[in-house]
Amino acid sequence: MENWDELRTAYEVVRHGTVSGAAGALGVHHATVIRHVDALEARLGVKLFQRHARGYAPTEAGEELARVARASDDQFSQLAARLAGGSAEVTGDLVITTLAAFAPRLLPVLARFQADHPGVILHLRTGRRLFRLEYGEAHVAIRAGRAPEEPDNVVQPFEKLDMALYAAPSYIARRGDPRDGLAGHDFVGPEEPRGGPAAFDWLRAEVPPERMVFRSNDELAHDAAVRAGIGLGFFAVDEADGLVEILRPRPEWQVATWLVTHVDLHRSAKVQAITRYLKDACA
Numbered sequence: 001m002e003n004w005d006e007l008r009t010a011y012e013v014v015r016h017g018t019v020s021g022a023a024g025a026l027g028v029h030h031a032t033v034i035r036h037v038d039a040l041e042a043r044l045g046v047k048l049f050q051r052h053a054r055g056y057a058p059t060e061a062g063e064e065l066a067r068v069a070r071a072s073d074d075q076f077s078q079l080a081a082r083l084a085g086g087s088a089e090v091t092g093d094l095v096i097t098t099l100a101a102f103a104p105r106l107l108p109v110l111a112r113f114q115a116d117h118p119g120v121i122l123h124l125r126t127g128r129r130l131f132r133l134e135y136g137e138a139h140v141a142i143r144a145g146r147a148p149e150e151p152d153n154v155v156q157p158f159e160k161l162d163m164a165l166y167a168a169p170s171y172i173a174r175r176g177d178p179r180d181g182l183a184g185h186d187f188v189g190p191e192e193p194r195g196g197p198a199a200f201d202w203l204r205a206e207v208p209p210e211r212m213v214f215r216s217n218d219e220l221a222h223d224a225a226v227r228a229g230i231g232l233g234f235f236a237v238d239e240a241d242g243l244v245e246i247l248r249p250r251p252e253w254q255v256a257t258w259l260v261t262h263v264d265l266h267r268s269a270k271v272q273a274i275t276r277y278l279k280d281a282c283a
Contacts, residue, residue, distance in 0.1 A: 009036035010048055011069035014062060015093070018055035070095075071136030074265050090273045091119035098142040100126040101219030102257075105239075106142070109281040113274055120270060128217070133262040139271050141260040142278075144197070148258060154266045156275075159282050161236040161255040163199045165247035170229035178232055178246045184211070186231035191217040199234040199253040 012022035013033065023030040037056075041048050048062035058066060070093065098106065103126055110122055131137040134152055141148075148155050167178055171186075178185045189203045189212045190196050203212070214225045226233035232246055234253070259278060265271050 006036040006040040006043075007065070007069050008073070009033055010040055010062065011066050011073065013037060013049065013056050014058045014066040014069075016055075017057070021055075067136040069136075071265070074136075074139070074268055090117045090270045092270065093121050093123060094140075094270050094274060095123040095125060095131075095138040096140045096142070096274070097125040097131040097138040099144060099219060101223065102126075102142060102144075106278075109277055113277045117270075117273065133260065133265075139261065139265060139268075140274055140278075142257055143260055144255050144257045147256075148260050152263050154261045154263055156259045156279075158257040158259040158278070161238075161257065162249040163197065163234050163253040163255060164237055164240065164245050164249045165199075165232055166226060166235050166240050166243035167232045167246050168227055168229040168243055171231065172244060174229060182206075182232075182246075186213040187211055188214045188216075188222055188225045188231040188233035190222075191215045197234070197253070197255050199255075202253065203234075 009022060009026065009032075012025045013019065016022050016025060019030045019033045023033045026033070037049065044061075046061045047059050048065060049056040049058055073092075096106070096110075103124060106124070110124070114120060114122055125131050125138060131141065133139070133141060134150065142158060172178070175185060187203060187207045189207065190200045193204070212231075214230045216222050216225065222233060223235065223239075225231065226235065226243070235243060236255070237249055259275060261271055261275065
């Protein structure tokens with residue numbers, strides 16, 4: 001890459017979605033932004049943006065370039081803070097990734113964090129896809145299951161979630177109390193034939209397939225189905241308000257979660273700040 005100014009310009013266009021927004025952030029004329037983007041696309045031989053009436057939408061190549069630029073920007077900020085002998089301000093984009101089902105647990109903490117650090121723009125990325133910290137796709141990940149083993153990641157124990165089997169009051173009113181016996185009752189479970197938390201393994205082993213009447217690969221749909229009274233399902237104990245406990249938590253059903261950062265950014269001011277908030281909330 002011969003011209004880092006062009007790379008930073010493209011990154012700002014991705015962030016703001018418009019030439020004028022990028023120009024304002026960089027303190028340059030909008031014609032300079034257009035010239036940098038055109039030159040970078042010509043040099044790389046790929047289209048980085050789709051131009052439309054409302055602005056610039058990054059292509060897949062543009063998204064990939066932005067991830068590299070974001071990671072570089074974070075590392076330069078961290079370096080500048082070390083050279084200055086002080087701590088950098090907690091500002092700019094902060095990307096956190098986790099499972100969608102964990103989002104409600106995180107939002108109160110993120111709200112407090114943003115209130116204390118108004119210069120931060122928070123991004124919460126959820127879903128089944130594993131966002132890669134080493135590629136700059138996220139600053140912090142909260143992951144469940146086995147401890148992540150990527151060599152360049154800093155992995156810290158986070159929460160342990162006790163899981164139990166629950167039913168909605170509406171289900172009990174309609175089908176009777178499963179605490180008198182599980183035989184013949186309906187269950188909500190996973191779509192996949194393997195994987196997921198240990199409680200799902202119990203469901204696959206103990207529940208006849210025809211009694212697994214609702215299956216989903218989405219945790220939020222799974223939870224909503226139990227609350228709607230479709231069948232019995234597993235919840236974290238502290239998230240089961242309004243439900244009736246059918247089977248008590250078991251040690252083998254417990255879910256371990258992990259706080260994961262990349263070694264290159266672990267000591268940056270904003271990563272240290274958000275991980276401190278998360279660990280304090282967990283404690």
